[in-house]
Amino acid sequence: MSTAEFRMHGHALVDWVANYLDTVEDQPVLSQCDPGAIRSLIPEHAPEDGEEFTDIMADLDRVVMPGLTHWQSPNWFSYFPANSSPVSVLGELASAGLASQGMLWSTSPAVTEVECAVLDWLVDLLGLPKSWKMTGPGGGVIQMSASDSTHTALVVARERCNAPIDLQVVYTSNQAHSSIEKGVRIAGIKELRLIDVDDRFAMDSVAFETVVLRDLDNGLTPSAVVSTIGTTGTTAVDPVERISSIARKHGLWHHVDAAYAGTAMICPEFRYLQDGLNKVDSYTFNPHKWMFTNFDCNVFWVADRKPLIETMTIVPPYLRDKASESGSVVDYRDWHVSLGRRFRSLKLWWVLRSYGAAGIRYHVREHVRLARDFEARILGDSRFALVAPTLFSLVSFRHISGEKATIDLAVAINATGKVMVTSSIINEQSFIRVSIGQTRTEQNHVDALWSIIDAHAIRR
Ligand code: PLP
Numbered sequence: 001m002s003t004a005e006f007r008m009h010g011h012a013l014v015d016w017v018a019n020y021l022d023t024v025e026d027q028p029v030l031s032q033c034d035p036g037a038i039r040s041l042i043p044e045h046a047p048e049d050g051e052e053f054t055d056i057m058a059d060l061d062r063v064v065m066p067g068l069t070h071w072q073s074p075n076w077f078s079y080f081p082a083n084s085s086p087v088s089v090l091g092e093l094a095s096a097g098l099a100s101q102g103m104l105w106s107t108s109p110a111v112t113e114v115e116c117a118v119l120d121w122l123v124d125l126l127g128l129p130k131s132w133k134m135t136g137p138g139g140g141v142i143q144m145s146a147s148d149s150t151h152t153a154l155v156v157a158r159e160r161c162n163a164p165i166d167l168q169v170v171y172t173s174n175q176a177h178s179s180i181e182k183g184v185r186i187a188g189i190k191e192l193r194l195i196d197v198d199d200r201f202a203m204d205s206v207a208f209e210t211v212v213l214r215d216l217d218n219g220l221t222p223s224a225v226v227s228t229i230g231t232t233g234t235t236a237v238d239p240v241e242r243i244s245s246i247a248r249k250h251g252l253w254h255h256v257d258a259a260y261a262g263t264a265m266i267c268p269e270f271r272y273l274q275d276g277l278n279k280v281d282s283y284t285f286n287p288h289k290w291m292f293t294n295f296d297c298n299v300f301w302v303a304d305r306k307p308l309i310e311t312m313t314i315v316p317p318y319l320r321d322k323a324s325e326s327g328s329v330v331d332y333r334d335w336h337v338s339l340g341r342r343f344r345s346l347k348l349w350w351v352l353r354s355y356g357a358a359g360i361r362y363h364v365r366e367h368v369r370l371a372r373d374f375e376a377r378i379l380g381d382s383r384f385a386l387v388a389p390t391l392f393s394l395v396s397f398r399h400i401s402g403e404k405a406t407i408d409l410a411v412a413i414n415a416t417g418k419v420m421v422t423s424s425i426i427n428e429q430s431f432i433r434v435s436i437g438q439t440r441t442e443q444n445h446v447d448a449l450w451s452i453i454d455a456h457a458i459r460r
Contacts, residue, residue, distance in 0.1 A: 001053065009053045016060065017089060024073045025440075028417035031069045038067035069420070074440040077449060078420040080232070080260045080394075081437035084294035087354040091347025092294060102341045105329035106321050112330050115142055115345035118352065119299060125357050126265040126285075129278045132301045134330065140301040141335040142344045146259035147179035149284035149300035152308070152336055154180075154187040154224055156282070157253030159311045163221030171195055171211065172226040173203035175233055175426075177257060180226045191220065201236035201388055201426070203227060209246045216250070224253040229274055230261025233426055233433075234388035234396045237261070241276025248279060256283040259298075263290035264368070264392050267361050273391070282308075290367075290393075290437045291360065293351045297344050300336075309334045363439070367393040370446045371436045377450055383457050387431040396424075398431040405458050406430045412456035419449050 001009070041063045071082045102111025119140030120133045132138035143149050154170065161168055165188055172180045174194040184192045193215070196207045212222045225247050227238035240256060247254040256277065262285020264270040277283065282302045287293040302308050313334045315324075323329045333339045355363075371393040378384045378397045387396040399405035410423035410432050422433045436446065 005053065009057065013057065014093075016057070018086075021072065021086070024070050025075065025445075027065075027068075027070050027073060029070050029073050029075050029078075029420040030414060030417065031067050032417065033067045038063060072438065072440075073420075074438050074442065074445045075419040075449070076438040076441070077434045077436060078422045079433075080289050080435050081439075082288060082295050083290060083292055083437060083439040085292040085351060085355075085439050087350050088293045088347045091350040095343040095346045098343060098346075100343055102343060103333040103339050104319065104321065104324060104331045106323045108343070109329075111341070111343045111345070112332055114343075114349055115332070116140075116330060118345045118349045119301070121352060122299065123301075125352075126262065127268065127271045127274070128265075128283070128301065129303065131278075132283075132303060137305065138301060138303045139305045139330070139335075140299055141332055142341075142348070143284075143298045143300050143336055144296045145179075145288075145298050146177075146257060146284050146286050147182065148336065149282075149298055150177075150179050150226065150255060150257055151183040151186045152300060152312075153226075153253065153255035153282040153284070153302075154183040154189070156302075156307050156311045157224035157255070158187045158189060160253060160307050161221060161223035163223070166190060167219070167221045168223040169193060169215050169220050170224045170226070171208060171222065171252070173197050173201075173228065173231070173236075173238060175201050175203075175231040175236055176226060176228050177232050177259065180257070183226075189223070191215075197236065201231060201234050203238040203243065205239050205242040205246060208243060212246065212250050212252075222250055222252050224255060226255045226257055227280075229256060229258035230264075230392060232260075233424055235261060235390075235392050235394045236388065237273045237391065239276075240274060240280065244276045244279035253282070254280040256280050258283060258285040260286065260289045260394075261392050262286065262299075263360075264364055266357060267364055270392070287348055287351070290364070291348075291351065292355060292363070292439055293348050297348055305335075312336065364393075367436050367441065370441065370443065371395050371434075373443075374434060374436065374446055374450065381454075381457075383460060387426060387429075393436045395434045395436075396426075396431050397434075398429060399457055401458060401460055403430050406432060409453070409457050413449075413452055416452055416456075419445075419452060421449075 100108040100111050102108050105112045116134045123133050168189050169191040170184045171193045193211050196204045198204050227243045229237050284300045286298050288295040288297040324331050371390050375390040375395045384397050385400050407430050413421050
């Protein structure tokens with residue numbers, strides 16, 4: 001494809017994406033296709049001769065669209081959002097066009113320095129400890145996902161711990177995301193303790209210390225604890241400050257998973273929920289969930305970058321250069337598992353500049369307002385009970401007639417195709433999660449969701 005053709009097709013593709021965003025609201029949210037249906041539309045073998053781009057692009061409608069679940073629909077109330085925005089898509093396009101590798105500072109200084117600057121901005125915007133800035137002992141790095149960051153943190157914790165791996169123990173609440181358990185496995189640690197939670201589904205810090213003491217008595221070595229700000233099930237917030245004190249007392253690495261709720265901290269009124277961060281060792285949150293920056297874009301901060309770099313650095317001769325040896329630059333390949341890295345900070349930088357902090361705050365507060373409005377409807381209807389308080393923009397509720405009524409309702413809501421919610425289980429009871437955070441979700445979308453729920457929930 002010549003650059004002249006690229007220009008022409010590129011304009012057409014941007015038009016296609018804009019049309020998609022303008023009309024996605026009318027699509028069934030959950031893909032209606034059967035397993036194998038999309039595969040059957042794709043030839044068995046790759047073409048020997050190149051095809052016309054117009055034909056290739058036409059398959060977006062013919063092949064791809066029927067197999068899409070529309071995460072960018074404003075009727076998306078499922079899981080957590082994986083929201084995007086036009087400016088973020090443009091940032092992604094520019095990053096793909098530049099296709100630079102930022103593994104070393106010298107392989108593209110802009111890739112590293114924009115990332116450092118943007119993550120330092122976020123430290124201020126989210127009210128995080130100033131020592132996490134690149135000018136301090138800590139620092140931030142963009143990774144693919146919160147799972148990657150948590151896995152990285154657990155590997156660093158394992159290396160920093162003096163005990164043999166078989167004696168190490170990791171702690172998290174029984175409401176923590178499954179990525180913690182996976183990270184423990186990846187780190188090769190055998191022992192994971194799932195700590196009990198209180199009636200708001202937050203980790204019980206007394207139970208945590210009791211289990212730590214029991215393990216110490218048994219000759220084991222507690223090496224890390226992962227607390228959560230905004231659990232996946234109900235957005236519960238663990239008592240970070242208390243967990244930090246216990247972690248410090250017994251020498252554990254304390255990692256905080258704020259994958260979804262981290263974005264809320266751009267609004268100062270939520271920051272009381274992250275008290276104690278000045279005593280944690282690492283922290284992660286996802287701009288790709290609620291900060292209008294398309295997947296993938298996760299941020300990982302460490303309070304002290306030394307143990308991270310010591311764990312991740314390997315310098316073969318072909319990666320040595322003067323800038324690195326001077327010690328005056330950041331080489332991000334030493335901050336994560338992968339060597340190569342793309343220019344992911346570009347889209348985040350553009351989102352922060354285009355929305356401005358005030359713009360992001362406005363949308364976050366609006367989503368929270370919509371969630372509280374929805375929660376009030378749940379509370380005002382005798383058919384339903386809240387499962388957990390609505391701290392952010394997730395409302396968790398069940399039908400009070402029991403399991404069948406709740407499960408049937410979730411199925412009926414999604415079967416309309418007009419909206420999508422998630423069901424889950426807590427304390428052996430099913431419940432429905434309504435997660436409000438898609439970039440273009442407004443009052444009318446939540447009203448329509450409520451009408452569907454009202455129509456399909458059995459009357460008692
Ligand atoms: N942690 C929490 C609390 C989550 O809710 C999720 C995903 O929903 C994750 C981690 C995993 O995020 P990622 O897909 O970025 O690995």
